[in-house]
Amino acid sequence: MRLKVNGQEVEVQEGTLLLEITDPPHLCYHPHTETRGLCRLCLVEVNGRLLPACATQAQEGMEVRTDTEDLRTLRKTLLEWLALFTDLSLAPGLQGLLEAYGAHPGRWGRVPETRKEREPIRDNPFFLRDYAKCINCRRCVDACGEGIMGVWALTLEGRGLLAHPTTPLDRPLPETPCVFCGNCIQVCPTGALRPLSMEV
């Protein structure tokens, strides 16, 4: 099938995701966890509508724009909010994006209480959960459950600014079905989940 990306004709196979043929910034999408459509950073304009590139399949005759002024403004805002609520110090990729989009979180002022104040949780011999650095992409939840391991030791809890992945009922990890495979660490993009061996 044929479609247009930023004015250029492209030919692709059926079932191809827009993310595979365009290159918008993206966070939550990960090929192993099948997480998609959450972070909204990869929104692209399709025939005038905004759709997540990671969750939209290419279709005959689509006109896709990936870098309009509106999209840049939207991404800039999304990135600023991420930086307001979370500690991105261990996410060099995201810091680079903030710079590239000219994002200035400071223009929103100080946020009263956010995940940033949370202390890291150390409840097992292998890794810690530092939710101050979590951006709610849910990759870890999906890697633990449906995506890879099928043990569902992680889930999403809380609402709004306090929403974050954790264990069911906030139990310590050793009291959950966790098998400590660390696949959640591997897919975590911000260092919110990291091995204790990295702590000096």
Added chain:
Amino acid sequence: MRTTCPYCGVGCQVEPEIQGGRILRVLAPDIPPNHGALCVKGRFGLDFPFSGKRLLYPMVREDRRQAFRRVSWDEALDYTASQLLAVLKRRGPEAIAIFPSAKTTNEEVYLTQKLARALLSTNHVDHCSRLCHSSSTVALSRSLGGASMTNPIEDIWKTDLFLVVGSNTTETHPVIGAMIKKRVRQGAGLIVVDPRYTGMAEAATLWLRVRPGTDLFLLNAMARHILEEGLWDQGYVEERTEGFAEWRASLEPYTLEEAERITSVEKEKIALAARLYATTKRAGAYWAMGVTQHTKGTATAQALVNLALLTGKVGKEGAGLNPLRGQNNVQGAGDMGALPDVFPGYLKVSDQAARKRFEALWGVELNPEPGLRMTEVFEGIPKVEAIYLIGEDPVTSEPYQDHLKAKLKALPFLVVQDILENETTPFAHVVLPAASFLEKDGTFTNTDRRVQRIRKLLDPPGEARPDWWIVQELGKRLARALGRPWALYPGPEAIWEEVRRAIPEMMGGITYRRLEGEGVRWPCPHEDHPGEAVLFRERFNTPSGKARFFPVHFTPPAETPSEEYPFTLSTGRVLFHWHGGTLSRNSQLKEAYPELKVEVNPKDAQRLGIGDGEVIQVVSRRGRIQARAWVTERTPEGVVYAPFHFAEAPANRLTLNALDPFSRIPEYKVSAVRLEKLD
């Protein structure tokens, strides 16, 4: 830099980041076989090379009453060579046994068996798969002419029904376990045959909780039922197999009613399992130690083979016969000839043409008599006078520990070559410190025949050296004294090049350059060949090209519960540990599972007044160990389960060395014990 995980046969690709003498973290690349996924052992258990228990210097003592003294490599190797030569001269090659290791590389195994065969003329060469899949090897070899997984791991995604027998897959091959579970979530069926409620049983669509040691009866009953219902693949049986009529007649006693009585699984469930397996086109059988570690291990593996042939499951995508190999390089160790009856490439030692091939390659005359198997070698002490152990810890892994220790004490000369001090080191005369997987180059072959690179990321500590270097240096000394040829190799790749020349039909197309990308599966006869995924599509590797049915019959385990020993003890592994524990208990993993826990069913615990977490004694006719009781439904009533990783409470002090008549594997899965409260 990418390398291969040293724990199980899945062969996961790992990228350890090393900084300042420790592992910072371990990530996995997005390539086969694991595609970025790992288990706890690969993720957090790779730090054993940094353990304080590393063997750092060669050590020698002439007598066990002396202490070891640190010596130079020259002195250690000269001494080892002179002792081996003395035994050779005095008692002949029959008195020397060498065990290469399923934890060392293909190149190292190849070189070690070459040293045994070409220099010392002994075929007493074996390795630890004797204790794990030797039963599968016998059954598969005699029926199909090959003894590996017939299908690739990727076929899991094409499989519509899994028949998993005696495999605690989510704990022992966790990455494969997770793949099977995911495929089941996508809609595939999962039949699990296991006495224990494992992670697999939890995920099963049909769980058959057999009485320990009775799965052979169940499998034969399934076959009989399939025949009775006319659900077998008549065309396949006629075209591709032989021995059917005789086998069919042998199934007469295996009725569903009798199967229910023997196995304690309801006959309707057995019938349903039989129907599902027979009628699902893409149905794959997977199994492990629950099948093999019995006095009828070969027979039970054979029953599975028969069942697959009856229903036409071998040589097809998404189906097949898939023994899950335990050690990282247990497939490779077999391929490289670390077995008493075959050369590299499974060419028979007794076959003249095979012998000629290796005589021409190595420039020596070879011993035509198959050697002793590992379990027989230990029994053969003191007729066997010298044993050279590489990466093995028999004191922990062999059954009936006290008996084995007495045997080792009576052994005149023992060489232990390893990376870490273990339970067997105190019995040695010579200790040779080896390099770990992080400290050398080479290849491992995983459970689905994929040859994969390991890469040197670190220098070995102290004076430790790669196993291939040690074997090469020892060979040099033996060759000089014996006046025999012994090639010298600048490194592992040169050894691999000789392997390619030795068995071109299997490895000819696999070069180190190709392995820079992903691993390549054998058979791969030439460099343009992609490597074979599914075996036996057209013909089997037997003289007639047909697979063979073998009748097998149920016999009760060697030791059954009695009034004095009313429980059945089953041994095995847990997620956080690895075999003798030498690696995992010297890594970060030890914190997650620090001590032995023995699973006891709540009904039994209540009857005996045993509380969860209480310290008890487990006693068999051969010894006793102390353990913490874990009161859990995972184990059925009348059965206790003990992992064998704990040197201070070794489950193998309790097991008996009753052996399978064909594979000589010990019956680790069934022994009679009683539980005692501590007062």
